[in-house]
Amino acid sequence: MERKEFLRRGFLSALGSAAILPILGSCSKDSVDPTTTDTTTGTTTGTTTGTTTGSCTTTATETAGPFPTKTPGTLVMNDITSDRTGTKLTVKITIQNKNNSCAALANAIVDIWHCDAAGNYSEYGGSGMQSTNYTTVHFLRGRQTTDANGLVTFTSIYPGWYSGRAPHIHAHIYNSSGTSLLVTQIAFDQTICNTVYAQGAYKSHGLQDTTNSNDNVFSDGVTTELASFTGSVSEGYVLTHTIVVAG
Template sequence: MKREEFLKRGLGSLGLFAVIPALTACLKDEVNASTNTTTSTVTSDPTTTPSSCSVTNSETEGPFPTKSPADYVIQNIVSDRKGTPLTVKIYIRNVNDSCAIIKDAIVDIWHCDAAGLYSEYGGTGMQSVNLTSVHFLRGRQSTDANGMAAWTSIYPGWYSGRAPHIHVHVYNSAGKSLLVTQIAFPEDVSKTVYAQGVYASHGQADTSNAKDNVFGDGVTNEMSTVTGNTTDGYVLTHTIFVKG
């Protein structure tokens, strides 16, 4: 099946869907922001084949996966959410091919907003606010010739019991699931973001990476590289290794 056809049809028997047009430009946080630059200590050069090549940890999709991911083939996933701008760049590499990049891999991401809320869910349990009819901060992209898929988003917030994170589901170009995983954030960057803007009223995350029930076994191959500042926004770069 051609990649373009799969993107429209989604997985299994989802049927044909229209591609949602690109959303408006990413919103700047409207509250006072620091100009201090914060950079994580983790480094990554996705243009260079890494010396170590092992499959990224498989993790749970969590309670809020995208219900119809083929509906959201969009690059700008901000929608109406306020927050510090975040550009997400994810590279996909194949451990079965000497860690070569994978072109045309299909990548879904989703994460919560500044208040720790997910779209498409709510009204009971973990998320008392009902957001079942909205679809912010969810998107599907395909990797380019450099093995990269990219999105315009905002820095994720947090909710009780979880450290800040992004969910990722990777498929090959034919739609075969290769890996479900999560991306962790450097705690120094998160502390800077959560001290300002629309994040400040929610406060600092109550769970560290080390105490998180997903990342508690280590974040060596799930930790992102995040550069930037709260005024201009941040760029997240992360490489995910799969058996292609």
Template sequence: MERKHFLKNGLAALGLAAIAPLASACKKNTDTTTTDGSTTSGSTGSCTISPTETEGPFPTKSPGTLVKSDITGDRTGVPFTIKITITNKNNSCSALSGALVDIWHCDKDGNYSEYGGTSMQSTNYTSVHFLRGRQTTDSNGLVTFTSIFPGWYSGRATHIHVHVYNAAGTSLLVTQISFPEGSTSAVATVNGSGGTTYGYTKGMSGYTYNASDNVFSDDTAGMELSTVTGSLSGGYTLTHTINVAA
């Protein structure tokens, strides 16, 4: 069943979350203000703050309990390494050490842990916590996660959710990471005939590309677009830099 719209202010009301498509739930928020009072579209110094996005309908419920670098859990798929660097716009975009970075993404079938058994997601994964984790940035502003290549679901391009906090736990930015596309891209390869060996069976029919995705379609500067290298046999590595105001 197609996922339905998540109403952030109405989650406690339960049944209301199933009214509109999931794609609308992940709609872009363009009016968010950063902690220093500037908007996410503005820039200072040598870099621009990364775009702010909604957490979406499936944010991690207790991220502080999921401090781990290997977030695979019991999920199977193409091996995937995620390397995210956090920089501080307020310090000439130098590396931000000691920042808390939470990530989460769907499995190869498009399902999220910690949710399910509803019209938003029919498969019930409410009691498990796969493909979610928290790490603290090192002196280079880097966190590294071991995972599996994300699948996709109706209305959204392949993506990863990220929430960045300072060392004291104050939220700095919620954003999302998009993936390169094209006939030779990892997205096309994993979802092609070769990916079926690893359990990716959806193909690309009905896939929503970045240009039509209502979170990424206005990312004309490519600030949310990652770099993905590797192969099916050897696994893929994603690298991406996120700029915050700390």
């Protein structure tokens, strides 16, 4: 079964029963529609838009599946590159607390994970979803705790893509006690993707087959999920992004 078809149908059994609980569903809006309760206004918001309070808007909630990190607490590190090759990417994520006048949220736990230049994830494989077996390695996954400015910084490579999904990074935010605050995804600018994917480790895989506008996660808008970029292929890129949670 191709990964794109798996995403469309939400067919969990391809990963085996042992994987059903952690993945919650595929990377598809149709497979899961979590909601968060806005403790400031008393309203409830879903995945399509956030809720505005003061000068910030809560970041849209998205699914963590189908390749979430299995034991993120063991992957506390800044450099998550491992042995993967690709254009250098520095990921700078700032966490803001909507419930505290959008102030920076210190001591929040931030997990990120994404695929390699060929579109493969570590910790998974050998199935219809991903034929290459990377079940025993842990590249491009990491955890950091925000500083006083709400900032975490990771060193990685520019993510590749896989059929049926626009390029993206997954992020899961917890408070200092380990309580989950938000699961979301970070979207990429297509123009930069086109530049990166035409060279180096990405060239043989080609350009992505899915844009943000026809992606099954981002098609309803990326207002709160689109990252900003500076840099170049030769020097590497710096991704900056703010994620707003109800902390």
